[in-house]
Amino acid sequence: MNDLIQDMRTAIEKELQKQAARLDSPHSAPFHEMLTYHLGWTGTGAGPQATGKRIRPTLTLLCAAACGADWEPVLPAAAAIELVHNFSLVHDDIQDNSDMRRGRLTVWKIWGQPMAINVGDTLFSMANQAILDLAGAFPADHVIDAARTLHDTCLELTRGQFMDMSFEERTDVRLEEYWLMITGKTAALLSCCCSIGALLGGADEAARDAYRAFGHYLGLAFQAQDDILGIWGDEAQTGKSAASDLVEGKKSLPILYGLKQDGAFKKRWQAGPVKAEEVPGLAAQLAREGAHEYTQKAADQLTEQAQQSLRLAAPQGAAGDYLEKLASKLLRRET
Secondary structure, eight states, X not given: OHHHHHHHHHHHHHHHHHHHGGGOSGGGHHHHHHHHHHTTSSSTTOSHHHHOOOHHHHHHHHHHHHTTOOSGGGHHHHHHHHHHHHHHHHHXXXXXXXXXXXXXXXXXXXXXXXXXXXXXXXXXXXXXHHHHTTBTTBOHHXXXXXXXXXXXXXXXXXXXXXXXHHHTTOSOOOHHHHHHHHIIIIIHHHHHHHHHHHHXXXXXXXXXXXXXXXXXXXXXHHHHHHHHHHHHOOHHHHSSOTTHHHHTTOOXXXXXXXXHHTSHHHHHHHTSOOOGGGHHHHHHHHHXXXXXXXXXXHHHHHHHHHHHHHHHHOOOHHHHHHHHHHHHHHHSOOO
């Protein structure tokens, strides 16, 4: 089983390199370097940590294989999804003013914001080219359906990003709006992976709907867990500062719940920016007001919905077994 995943990940890197090679020419060599740096292949710190886990393209291939199909012809779609993900990361880093990603300086920090915007735009364009590389291996209507799904997802990503940024200046964000925001920012692309994988794997409409729902609930549950880690997580295990969400004023699920309680947490939150030394006490107050329990219950419910959807999809073979294990690993994170 591990050999299957390793084969997939090796093939994903080759396909991504093939797509990025569209810019590998003498007159655009510095530009190509920006792309290869962001994708984790070149520059200081290049390697597995810099590339990330490639969860989304792997998920796409696993869903196709779990439907009983050969996963290799699906590689252009897997690459397209990973390129979309990386386009969003480059732009997010600019919008969030983030200096670091995966332990390295971000593209905009090295080459400036205008160049980084162009890098993000290029990754988006390459994603659209990659999805069309399915032509020849799949019927035209399947290629069009896959491309439409990817394009609809990109619209959802930008909508989710708009909501996330707009929340920063608002004091009246509702819990319902939070779920809409993370549906766009987190769940949409995971749902896209599973839907396109199932489509190209030859699944019928009912199975494809089940795979799509699996990706949707997987994304929501993952984000709810991430919100818990952003306040109460063990930094040594997660690699993420447990102070960041409170200090940065992020409108995460437990924080929105706490504000809704109209108690001591809300009073301190409205008094001004939170300092790092206040975080332990404020996190404890937030837990006393029920935010940790509320968010964990939401994550547990979404986890069950994701697992139920995967059972309905009835994934097959070694790919199906690994799909279940990957989902379990993503959904049961230590807090």
